[in-house]
Amino acid sequence: MIKKNDFLNDKELLNFPPITVGEVLAAIKELRNIFENQLNKNREIFYGLPLKIVIKRFSNQKVVDLIGIKRIELSNEGSCIWLVCSTNESNSIFIHDKSIVKLKLSTKSIGEISKGVDYFKTVFEDQFRKSKKNFLDLPVKIVVVSGSERKNEKVVDTLNITTLLMDDIGSGIFCHSLIDDIKMIQRDPKLEKLLDEAENQFTKLMLKLSQKS
Numbered sequence: 435m436i437k438k439n440d441f442l443n444d445k446e447l448l449n450f451p452p453i454t455v456g457e458v459l460a461a462i463k464e465l466r467n468i469f470e471n472q473l474n475k476n477r478e479i480f481y482g483l484p485l486k487i488v489i490k491r492f493s494n495q496k497v498v499d500l501i502g503i504k505r506i507e508l509s510n511e512g513s514c515i516w517l518v519c520s521t522n523e524s525n526s527i528f529i530h531d532k533s534i535v536k537l538k539l540s541t542k543s544i545g546e547i548s549k550g551v552d553y554f555k556t557v558f559e560d561q562f563r564k565s566k567k568n569f570l571d572l573p574v575k576i577v578v579v580s581g582s583e584r585k586n587e588k589v590v591d592t593l594n595i596t597t598l599l600m601d602d603i604g605s606g607i608f609c610h611s612l613i614d615d616i617k618m619i620q621r622d623p624k625l626e627k628l629l630d631e632a633e634n635q636f637t638k639l640m641l642k643l644s645q646k647s
Contacts (some may be wrong), residue, residue, distance in 0.1 A: 450600070451574055451593075451645075452574060452594040452595065453573070453574050453595045453596075454570060454571050454572060454573055454574065455515055455551060455569060455570050455571070455572045455573075455574055455593070456570030456571065457574075458551075458574050458595075458598070459548075459551065461598040462544060462548065462598075462607075464596065465480075465607060466480050466602045468596060468600065469483075469600065469604050469606075470605070473604045475505070475604055478481065480544060480604075481543065481544050481545030481548065482543050482544070482545060483543060483544050483600075483604070483605070483606055483607055484502075484541045484542070484543055484544075484606045484607070485503060485541060485542055485543065485544055485547055485606075485607050485608075485609065486500055486501070486502060486539070486541050486606060486607075486608050486609070487500070487501045487503065487517070487519055487576055487608070487609050487611060488500055488501070488592075488608045488609065488610045488611065489501065489593075489611055489613055490610060490611070490612055491612075491615040491629060491633065492612045492614045492615055492616060493615050493616050494633075496633045496636075496637070497633070497636045497637075498537065498613070498615075498629050498632040498633050498636065499632060499636075500636075501519045501520070501521075501578070502519065502520070502537070502539040502540045502541030502542075503517050503518065503519055503541045504518050504519060504520050504540075504541075504542075505518045505542070505550075506518070506542065506546075506547055506550035506551070506554070507577075508554040508557055508558060512561065512564075512572075513563040513572065513573075514572060514573050514574070514575050515551070515554065515572055515573070515574045515575070515640070516574075516575055516576075516577045517547075517574065517575070517576050517577065517609070518577050518579060519571055519576060519577065519578050519579070519591055520578075520579060520580070521578055521579065521580045531604065544607060553589040554569075555569050558572075564632035565645075574595060575592050575593070575594065575595075576593040576594070576595060576609065576611055577589060577592050578591045578592070578593065579588045587631060591613075593611040593612075593613065594611060594612075595609045595610070595611055596610050596611060596612055597609070597610035598610075615629055616627070
């Protein structure tokens with residue numbers, strides 16, 4: 435498990451600076467070592483593992499959504515790396531009619547993300563004439579968008595990554611992110627029911643999966 439700081443509480447995590455490119459790369463390296471040396475699995479398989487985004491409520495740390503990464507980008511100003519995710523139904527477990535769409539959602543692999551980072555490092559150095567150190571210090575943000583691929587896309591939200599985790603059997607890696615559901619509900623009370631339903635569905639799904647294993 436990789437966190438910004440194990441001694442920070444949830445409220446501090448919401449306001450803490452986002453994880454940087456260097457920290458993400460260090461996390462991937464550490465998780466790869468665990469994959470190889472503790473789980474005794476092939477390094478090449480590691481780079482094919484899916485990277486998914488886990489969305490959790492700030493108020494109780496419960497999962498309310500799991501979304502896939504559609505692409506990786508360098509912002510136009512060269513100030514941030516974006517993991518661009520979609521809100522559409524095919525890319526999310528939950529939809530609003532209380533049914534689960536799917537668990538095996540489309541996303542990018544660790545290898546694809548790593549290659550994307552390497553590519554944008556070159557772009558960053560060539561286009562912005564800055565050093566590798568500056569690139570490693572760039573923040574990594576989750577950008578959630580609605581609309582068609584690169585057409586009529588609108589930014590729904592930007593989120594920080596608080597934790598990078600790999601599951602116990604080494605089948606996937608997950609970027610955890612907190613949403614401030616308390617403020618969201620204060621602004622729109624109708625969201626409380628929606629978040630509660632999503633939380634309950636995910637809990638039931640995990641219970642079913644644990645009973646099958």
